[in-house]
Amino acid sequence: MAQLDGTGVFPDPEHAPGKELMGHFRRLARSSPWLWDTVQFTIAATDAEQRTLAFATPGLAKHLTVLIRRPDAIRVEDDAGAVLFRTEHINDSRDGRFVAATRKSWLLPPQLLSPVYGDDGLVSRRPEAAYVNELMPVGLWSAFLDPVEVAGFAPGPADMAFPHPSTIRSLRVIIDEAGRECLEAVLSRGHSYSPLLPEAPLLGTGMTRIRLDRATGICVLRQVLDGPGAGVEHRILITATDQYMIDGLFTQPQASLSDMRLAPLWPIPDLTEDSPDAARHRDGPAA
Template sequence: MTQPAAPQRFPGHPLPDSAARRHFRALARSAPWLSTSVRFSFAVPPAFQDPARGMEGRVEMIIRQREAVAAFDESGRLVYQREQFTADRGRDYVAAASASSWQLPAGLTSPVFTSDRLVLRRPQIAGFGDLLPLPFLSTMLDPFEVAGAEPASLDLAFDHPTYIHELAETEFAGRRVMAAVLSAGYSYRPCLADFALVPPETRTLLMLDADTGICVHRRVLDAGSRASEISLQVLAHNEYYIDSLFTAPAPTLTDVRAPIPWELRGDAGNG
């Protein structure tokens, strides 16, 4: 009798067939097209904390498309905001621009969809750039690296970026997720050099939110691994947010009712 190479994480579920694997990979490609906005919270892992930007403890964050972000600490105080919808496209931008900087946002492109409205093949789209205060979030919010931009030739398992050992539909933080145990294949290329969703030579548990496609949980299952366990709790998606939430208030005019301070020269009266 054939024994699994490692204890099963979901022993009550059958081994994933080709259709289940295709569905999981399509969901991993789909996040940019499934939501206009996402509001979520997470505890910043110690390895990624950035106190200068307020990125420590528990943070609640709002992402609108890939153009604006606002983050709040546990007390509700705004600690970070940034937007790209007012980015200058003048002469200086053209001089320093690259091909990728002119890519269109996901909302202006047309991927190839599956019959259940997930993404079978996705075009190159504008990424998050320097929008997010913690770079690893860009991979959690768009985990397509585990599936690739399109299916491998003939959908052969060994040609995909990652191998799917187990699959299960379950719940995480009160939301429906697709959970998978993955290992990296020879063609796996992380989007960030210093953060791979599935570190090499490991088995890693990933959970993708069924409604938004973002990775809400990542845990390396290998004993002794130093990779951080990361969890995001999706609070809402497709909410409407006005521009001013992501833009620092403009300076106001001087209040002329306040007394104007006058500085006297040190040699005053010595004339």
């Protein structure tokens, strides 16, 4: 990859973002695992002509509602409220994974570990932890919920010309459609860019517009500006954070022997005055 000079990185150097704001953006991208415990949002996608793309669901939903409770509880509904996906079991035994004795099987959830924070209260350096939710139904959603790949787990070496996984071409503070404060940047891949999931990179091969919600660190906008997939846009609208979510929202309902709330329907024959059944029901045994 060819090295870029200042003009190539910032076409208008006079309006280049300040180093402090760029550092704040990268720390925000590392901070999501420690900024929220539960979230509810809707997600939609559009093509290059801004036409809504339907998801590959039974009803071809135009948007999906997603409820997530960390570390591994997920529920996905279509636009009619029908449940498309949810966690089958919560807090299952992990004996099988521990027996495997791999290093990955012993990693703790990030919420149980303490990162190194910067002066702004955001994460400067992340510890090794179990960040990827293997139950996520769509791989790219993991990158939306934890966009650390655009910043890296720690600040890059100071002696490198381009130490960061992505190059910030522009950066601004905006208020999104939900009235939430966000940081929006146009990024391109750097030398050390490594997607959280190789099959689902957050950044395209060209320029990509990324918008991070300032309160949660979640990527609420991904727009590919050029290259393959140019014009494709994913938007997330956060509707609730850190609300209490019961297990029943996520687990599959268990079949029971009987549910007394639903009265059984017993067929009753149409009785006439002179039938033996009528006499038995009215006066006891028929003569």
